[in-house]
Amino acid sequence: MADVTIKALPNGPYLVEGDVTLLDPTGQAVVPPKRPFALCRCGSSSKKPFCDGTHSKIGFQAADAAPQTP
Numbered sequence: 001m002a003d004v005t006i007k008a009l010p011n012g013p014y015l016v017e018g019d020v021t022l023l024d025p026t027g028q029a030v031v032p033p034k035r036p037f038a039l040c041r042c043g044s045s046s047k048k049p050f051c052d053g054t055h056s057k058i059g060f061q062a063a064d065a066a067p068q069t070p
């Protein structure tokens, strides 16, 4: 099993580390610009699905930590 982590950065993107394939809605592979890569969580990136740093400019405030129970 691949060792992949997705970390929610404080008031920022999801940082994806490891050997993972990112697919678009049609199932086509999307090549990240670099690895590890960051996925936009604020919804304001002009390079979705990747983070372009806009979250800092708009003062994005992420929700508190994810619930620990499924």
Ligand code: FES
Residues within 6 Å of the ligand: 012, 013, 014, 039, 040, 041, 042, 043, 044, 045, 050, 051, 052, 053, 054, 055, 056
């Ligand atoms: S999280 Fe960085 S631009 Fe959206």
